[in-house]
Amino acid sequence: MCPFCYIGKRNYEAALKQFADSNRIEIEWKSFQLDPTIPGNPENKNNVYKYLADRKGMSEAQSRKMHDNVVEMAKQVGLNYNFDNAVIANSFDAHKMIQLAKTKGLGDEAEERLFRAYFIEGMDFGDIPTLVKIGQEIGLESTEIEAALLSDDFAYKVKSDVAEAAQLGIQGVPFFVFNRKYAISGAQPTESFLETMQKSFSEWEKSNPKPAFEVIEGPVCKPDGKCD
Numbered sequence: 001m002c003p004f005c006y007i008g009k010r011n012y013e014a015a016l017k018q019f020a021d022s023n024r025i026e027i028e029w030k031s032f033q034l035d036p037t038i039p040g041n042p043e044n045k046n047n048v049y050k051y052l053a054d055r056k057g058m059s060e061a062q063s064r065k066m067h068d069n070v071v072e073m074a075k076q077v078g079l080n081y082n083f084d085n086a087v088i089a090n091s092f093d094a095h096k097m098i099q100l101a102k103t104k105g106l107g108d109e110a111e112e113r114l115f116r117a118y119f120i121e122g123m124d125f126g127d128i129p130t131l132v133k134i135g136q137e138i139g140l141e142s143t144e145i146e147a148a149l150l151s152d153d154f155a156y157k158v159k160s161d162v163a164e165a166a167q168l169g170i171q172g173v174p175f176f177v178f179n180r181k182y183a184i185s186g187a188q189p190t191e192s193f194l195e196t197m198q199k200s201f202s203e204w205e206k207s208n209p210k211p212a213f214e215v216i217e218g219p220v221c222k223p224d225g226k227c228d
Helices: 003-018 048-056 060-075 092-103 107-119 128-137 142-149 152-167 190-207
Strands: 175-178 182-185
Touching: 003 060, 003 107, 003 190, 048 060, 092 107, 092 128, 092 142, 092 152, 107 128, 128 142, 175 190, 182 190
Parallel strands: none
Antiparallel strands: 175 182
C-alpha cells in the first residue's frame, strides 16, 4: 500500500537491468505492515484521500494534492496510479499469501501483482475471494491459498519479518538491504541502486568466487521445483 514501494521497485529493476551480474542476484521480499490497525473487513471503507487525511491530520484537499504529486512521480517510471479507485484494506492476509508465494519461488510475482491490483486496478485484497483470484493469476492453487490464509505458520512468517525490521531499526518502507551490510531507504533514483549494488556485490564476490570449472549447460531441476 506504500506508493513509493512500487516506484522504488521499478527503479531497482532498472538498475538490475544495467548490472552485469544480475543473474547472480537473489531478491527476497519481506513483510512490513504500514498500518496494522486497519479493520479486517469493515462494512464501509474509506477512500484513500480521507484515510490519509485522517491519519495525518490534514484536509482532504491537502491529501488529494499529495496523491496527485505521487501520481506524477509514478508516471516517471511508467506506472499509472489510480487512487480514485484504491481500496483501503488490512494487508495481513495479503502478506500471508506473499509468504506462500515465496515458498514456490513466486515472491516477486506476488508483489508485482498485488501492487498492480491496489494502485492501478482498485482491487480489494482484504476480500478473500479477490485475494485468491490474484494468487491464482500468478500460479498458486486456490486450496493452498485458502489454507495459507488460515495457517498460523504463515502468520508467524509475516510477524517474524515485521519483528526483524524492528530489530534492524527499519521504521518505514521502501527499505532495501544489500548483503546485510548496505541499505537504501526510500524510492531512490536508479543510479543510487546501481552504485550500491555494485559496491555490495564486489565485496560479496571476494568471499564467494565463481567456481573455477567450466559448465556445459543442460536441462536441470532445482530445489524450488522448477525444471528447465
